[in-house]
Amino acid sequence: MFKIRGMGRLGTLLAGALPLLAPGSASAGWDALNMPAGVTPLSGEVYNLHMLILWICVAIGIVVFGTMIYSIIRFRKRNGAEAAQFHESTTVEIIWTIIPFLILVGMAIPATGTLIDMEDASGSDITVKVTGYQWNWHYEYMGEGVDFYSNLATPVAEIQNQAAKSEDYLLEVDNRLVVPTDTKIHFLITAEDVLHSWWVPDLGMKKDAIPGFVNEMWARIDEPGVYRGQCTELCGRGHAFMPVVVEAKPPEEYRQWLEEQKQESAQAEAGSPEQVAQTEN
Template identity: 35%
Template sequence: MRLKTHFLGLMAALAATPAMAQELETIGKPTLGGTGFQTAATELARDLQWLEHMLMWIIVPIVILVVALLLVVILRFNRKSNPKPATFTHNSPLEVAWTIVPILILLFIGAFSLPTLFKQQVIPEGDIHIQVTGYQWYWGYEYTDSEDLAYEGFLLPREDLASYGYNDDEYLLATDSAIILPVGKTVVMTVTGADVIHSWTVPAFGVKQDAVPGRFAQLWFTPEQEGIYFGQCSELCGKDHAYMPITVKVVSQEVYDAWLAASEEAGGFVPLSELPAV
């Protein structure tokens, strides 16, 4: 009877795996034919997206002005329209203007872009610390606040997506083991490479850091919304560069605590679907 109960419970857990995995909304995911940014899930990502939109309001008028001036020059000062060329060599007010105006534009851009850059580069005190190691061609994760929690994340084959709770269009995005993080906590990652240069990137978080062998670099972010986020190695690292994705699942603090305890006890990654109800 005991064996039967255990078997039925195991079967129920396996059957519930896809549904439970899909309780998290997929937020950070590329869309077919999309041209915009993914939904910003951190303050860093919002700052970067705002900066890009602001710069477009500066860059587009400059491009239009330059193209208009080129057209004027082409139409007005060609040999047919202007057979006798002018003899002047310079225009001092114009030269002063096109020196000062670009300087003012660059100062204005720098006033907004440099604080955004410094915010990324100044690493705060983290609530969670993870060492990320890039391999050919998968990622290794070690929760350094824990005494015994380290695992790897490998690309899921297309035929295994459903059993892990992913959709068919998430092939090349989903991994068998995900990074599990609590919402609203500051995460500091130390990134390195084991063989060649890789790059750990999650667009929805606004983070990208090269993983260089023999060197340690850091990034940080604070996820603001529970959900599933995908990333990808963004540095050409060999023949399977396109097959080393990143999967991050942001959960509530209660679920994270339960997952961390279960994973530490198991000595490796425990799927969220195997946790008791929290």
């Protein structure tokens, strides 16, 4: 009996891959590896472009590597065989120039349309200014008189491994960014101190937050829900502790929430009744 070197490692890899091939698990495994389709029209376009280009690359890989493997096997060295002698072929060179050109054009046309849509924030219904700080986010609803800071809400005990980590470990905040569904939202993104980057995967976009400069992006969220992201620009020791949490509500619920925030802001500016009474005395 003999043992082929490396078979033990190969068996381990195959054993690890088998759960992904099981019915029901394959979809979950693919979703974990693939980019999310998201919940906005733009994120859907980006996902479709990603899948289109992925399958084009897969097809090219099959043709190229299939040809290589076939050639290696079919035309392997034999006793007495003589290699064919040939040089350039103008026809072949034209073919392998035109085909990649057409493939690139076919990918560029839909990609260009999506890139143009990404930059078109005109006709927005609401505008939210996002400012990055070390290490939290500040949200201001322009023209509404509502603004607040959003800080990490993960308990210190979890961070220090003194308690079991929750499902949303390092991805929960004290104040979520609440926005309405079916509404075009214009985001103005900047920073106060160092470079940050505001990213929510389900929105399909991310933008750098740069001190002294304002970046723009927009989103129209189709489905109510809570969507989580993170700062993706290394910004110091607290970089891992500034998550982004966006909560999308139906327009009626959003307007109710916004009115509550306005009332709370007005009360905070005017002072509580107890403080007013103490001042008068």
